[in-house]
Amino acid sequence: MTRAQRLFVATLGTLLAVALPASARAAGSQPFMPLGILGGQYRYWSFSDGNDLRNPLIYWAPPWFHVQLEYWDFARTNSNDHTRAELGLDLRDYRKSVYTLQWQHQLRQERWTVATEQILSKHVVGRASFSAITTGDTAIEASNGGSPAWVNEVGADYYWGSYNFASATVVRDPRQGGLWATPLRVRLASERNDWVQATFVPTQKRTAGWALDAKLRWVRVGVERNSRYDYTRLDNTIFTIGFETSLDRPR
Numbered sequence: 001m002t003r004a005q006r007l008f009v010a011t012l013g014t015l016l017a018v019a020l021p022a023s024a025r026a027a028g029s030q031p032f033m034p035l036g037i038l039g040g041q042y043r044y045w046s047f048s049d050g051n052d053l054r055n056p057l058i059y060w061a062p063p064w065f066h067v068q069l070e071y072w073d074f075a076r077t078n079s080n081d082h083t084r085a086e087l088g089l090d091l092r093d094y095r096k097s098v099y100t101l102q103w104q105h106q107l108r109q110e111r112w113t114v115a116t117e118q119i120l121s122k123h124v125v126g127r128a129s130f131s132a133i134t135t136g137d138t139a140i141e142a143s144n145g146g147s148p149a150w151v152n153e154v155g156a157d158y159y160w161g162s163y164n165f166a167s168a169t170v171v172r173d174p175r176q177g178g179l180w181a182t183p184l185r186v187r188l189a190s191e192r193n194d195w196v197q198a199t200f201v202p203t204q205k206r207t208a209g210w211a212l213d214a215k216l217r218w219v220r221v222g223v224e225r226n227s228r229y230d231y232t233r234l235d236n237t238i239f240t241i242g243f244e245t246s247l248d249r250p251r
Helices: 003-028 138-144
Strands: 037-047 053-061 063-073 082-092 096-108 109-119 124-134 151-158 164-173 180-183 184-189 195-202 208-216 219-226 237-248
Touching: 053 082
Parallel strands: none
Antiparallel strands: 037 053, 037 237, 053 063, 063 082, 082 096, 096 109, 109 124, 124 151, 151 164, 164 180, 164 184, 184 195, 195 208, 208 219, 219 237
């Protein structure tokens, strides 16, 4: 077991011991069965080198954990086709702040994440996450800048109304020589949580990405544009269509 994996397991045990009882009490006090969110999407990635990607995925997010399964199917070559699996534990304290431990399997890589969302005031939520990407592939390790490669994020959200928010995040990613990025996001939502969302992502190397997403009842659609995707020389455009619905029911 690598150092990053040992750190992940130790942190997982600590959070389970501290936060799980509080999460159970909170769930038991709710007037509905908290079964969470179920969603699925089909994402089509159009790359500037012609090797397009078909990406179906499905996810389920009850209050205290989330799971996601997706498949990456490249159009021009199948050598990099692979399944991605993600499992996360999301625990809440008495203030409803969230503590997340997450594992994601990628192509010849594992990504281990420790994250938190802290309620700082009535309108402000602070966020931080630390991800260790581990691999046994020497080529990927060289491209990532080591193993583990640490991807760190810090940011904050400002909420008004029930679901409206604006957010800013600073990301440091060491892959492909390293890059600083600053995703900026605004979401405008109705009381039943239908919404439109705009994202702009300026980066250190004078490139930028953007995205427009929307949800109406259970339908989700979106379009995203990335310059130098994953810090390579590739640009891409991603088209998304899918569904998302709440499974919560009255007790």
